[in-house]
Amino acid sequence: MHPTASSAPLTGGKLVLATLAVALATFMNVLDSSIANVAIPTIAGNLGVSVDEGTWVITLFAAANAISIPLTGWLTQRVGQIKLFVWAILLFVVSSWLCGIAPNLPVLLAARILQGAVAGPLIPLSQAILLGSYPKEKSSTALSLWAMTATVGPIAGPALGGWITDSYSWSWIFYINIPVGLFAAGVTWAIYRERETPVRRVPIDKVGLLSLIAWVASLQIMLDKGKDLDWFASPVIVALGVFALVSFIFFLIWELTEKNPVIDIKLFMGRNFLGGTVAISVAYAVFFSNLVLLPQWMQGYLNYRSVDAGLVTAPLGIFAVMLAPVMGKLMPKSDARVLATLAFFGFAAVFFMRSHYTTGVDTYTLVIPTLLQGIPTALFFVPLTAIILSGQPPGKIPAAAGLSNFVRVFAGAVGTSLASTGWNDRTILHHAHLVEQASVLNPTFNGAISTLQDALGGGPQALAYFERTLNAQAAMLGLNDIFWLSAVIFIAIVPLIWLTKPGKGAGAGAAGAGGH
Template structure:
């Protein structure tokens, strides 16, 4: 009889408190430095362009390389962990991540920064799935929800703190400090990992290497990530590079999936997807990745491109919502096993929808304070979704399959974010052009044409002392600025509607998860005590 994470009689009481606390700090700390490092660089790209003498297209590879390494390695975390031991794998990954951070900081050429960022992504991939597995093992069954809430806090605080830290360091120091900051933290986490992280009791030590699976993954994932991240920049299928990447991943990744289902020793055991709750959770994390990273992409971009925010202000505006997420996650995590989870999921979707509705109707003339409640609702709503979905995804898995399940849901969350951002970036460019064309043709309700409007402004400015030529240029610039602002505002409003539609699909997950003591605690407890059930928990 296999023991599942949520089983009523669980023979795994969790680790002693003396081990659980430092292990939790190590797991969350590793997750934090990975998520911070994945976003801290974004605000420093302009400074890096100057320091490394790179163009916009060239410097973008600093971000793309990290994403490729990260998504490439996540599916292989369980395999590598089993082969060399989880303690050794996790510790060495933190140590190498720290080393590559230092090497990024001291690099003087773009090529080496990109190489070390790729290796950073590869080593950082160990943190997500392994940290979640460690937390699930560390806590007793009645606190699995709290473990997943702590993990959710770790993966959500980083993207909010990254822009704040990056903005401060870039403003007060030089760009290498975005990487130097990881070094002391990484050294401390390396020591803690070696001291407290245990090897997995479920490791398969003599597993054969799935070379075909590795080959298909090595070709398919970089091609998919390049296709998603650079497709918009190269105008999608008009670029030979994007067409080649599309052909590579559309062949390699389906073959990889087929291979994993039928291989004797698969690289990542996709057969765990036969578990209904894990499949539902994987879909949920994919959609949540789209909602979470989609709004994390659009809100800062809107603030900086339309409202004139600097990177530091952008991070400060995002911070209250993330703190609301952290606080609500603790409440939700503590309530798991005591309150039904499905109403919490519905509350989360409702709050996210309210947030997106408020964001879609914001005026370009508002102050940063106007974003407080929309982003607070966003954070609290996501906090009602992330921990329950992650918990329910793992709830009916045998403990020896948790590592494979964690790798799958981590990968799905990353892919959801990457695909969501790619789609939103494409829609943003297309909609901005459409809205600008429409506004140009219908500039004012009275039917005054664009040229007539420019003539009136030119006359007005010329009457204030400008030459006719200067007044004409100033009038055109003012009209263009107004059109750009209005078209972008309408575009961002449409993007929030798209993200809101994706969030609505999460409601369907309520009907896909299996009913467990975690999802229906009171109902299950009643069934256990009922003489008619004979003490057998009922799933309905």
């Protein structure tokens, strides 16, 4: 989304300060999509809800964020790029404060929905503002700097979230946004207010927007509540499913016939856009949902503190940040499809390594796959975004970037809900299989229990210890199944990349414009 203001590029200290402010706004937004991951067990405990309900803190933020992303183009035309960016940051600060003071789960979820909604314009606008601040020949530098902050966010999130949760209280994972946001908004306004983009009154597709909210919200609630209500055995889940389907079909028909659609669905008719968007969205859903489950398992079954669980996931950033500038140089000389394929095989290898974990896994064995995962993470976003945007005429790039972002972010929310449910179901299944072995007719079981009784001094303690061990083993086997399936999915979606054709078009120059 390139600015229409024909201002000269910034230089010197002003450019450094402007880049810092815009990058901090991006960082704050991306950080908030992952900072809660390790704090979920603590938040759930403090608010007296289950960890599954606590996961809504992540999924509802992502769903609200996904809905507001496609509105960025319309809002920019109505309000102006700089005003919209500054207002989005300030509202993000207010919603972060509301998250921090939330006394119960409903209030926290309402604040997170608001936070996700106002965060929508931050990613596309931060790219547009940065691209307008640098000379044209330096646009790849601008995008590399942007990609670095966008990559550091999800990586720093779990470590920072864990440290804050353990040292202070979970509220501070939200309060931390207040000084960062106020600084970013103040500096952005001071430097850019003279560079505002022209404003014009453009109509909004109200029916399209309402039907978009209807199907996204009902589908997300269905996925989040499904497990608690026993899925389609519940009339509530059936009703939500039917409503989501009907409103989605209505949305599709309406958007295809509307003159100014909120989402330009016709973009999916392009081979590159379709293949690239589906590939990046499925990959992101698997990538993000595993980032949520791993800390939960470490805290729930390996007795890791929040901060330690965060530190185990943090090495993901080492290679991701180191390779970001390399990608800027590599991209123009390489076939994006080859880089994306290498990334998917890399992810598959990492998840395959994880699928062999045991309950006695040591920290080194946990950290190595996470460290290696940084390599495919760096190779993943930029090439696929280049494929998605290649061949698009310049006027379509904002819409294409916005739509692919919407699909990807929403896929992350759906993936997290499905992965949580899948882990729970597989754990129950493995628990049932393991209990079958725990019979008084099984001499191995009897021998183990009598050894435990001798060691722990009594029958009840021995059985309680056995049950705890059984639960941990079942959860481990269930998670291994999720890791294994994740590896298979990454291999299975490789052909999608090769359905696209290597394009040289307006989009290639905006390789990063789809965002993280």
